[in-house]
Amino acid sequence: MSFNTTILTLFPDAFPGVLDLSVIGRARAQGLWSLETLNIRDFALDKHASVDDTPAGGGAGMVMRADVLAGAIDSVERGGRPLLYMSPRGKPLTQARIRQWSQGPGLIVLCGRFEGVDQRLLDSRDIEEVSIGDFVLAGGEIAAQGLIEACVRLLPDVLGASSSVAEESFEGGLLEYPHYTRPREFEGRSIPDVLLSGDHAKIKAWRRQKALELTRTRRPDLLPLKGDQAGSNPADKNKGKPQ
């Protein structure tokens, strides 16, 4: 079964973009996932092919028209796929959400431009707003590529060693431990001895310790609250919570 993506955008030339590179591009060539782009402008209703207009109530910028976008969206065969709108107002993406989508039939992704889209479009169609972080891009295309890349790399057979995914940042509720490779000495800095010891239990303990330290310093929000006895695995704190 393939993971099928449909992108609605004013800039179809932005695709496949980075999605054509390396393992993700190869996976598409192998038919593990598919990419279809629709140009929103093809659904314009007037002879000027306008897709946006001035905001009701005044103010800066332009707003994408609900009628044009509805035509584009309604032309897509949903096939049970979630319909997402990339938006800084959306819930920030999480790896858990990415994993859920990667286990489904695919995604339909609407990329905004200008000030965004008419609210009535979001209210009238079953659309989930999704943010890639608390900052503002000029358009949803890069955000959509990031989201799709994150989903596709989790599909079976896309990455070589699936165990490398299991240990990654966020998978166990922690940021990943630091990595080292050759040369053994770099500008006077050496690889930590434990990693060269061949003692796998010790290496595992060291990595877990480093992952905990990193998470505590950089992302304490990922750790269970003090006094919260959810267990040794901080990921437990999210178990059973609605997404």
Ligand code: SAH
């Ligand atoms: N006026 C809007 C920002 C519009 S930016 C606001 O203040 O909320 C134009 C488009 O870029 C958006 O419609 C959205 O599709 C995309 N975009 C911008 N920032 C994004 C983010 N953090 N995550 C996902 N999409 C984003």
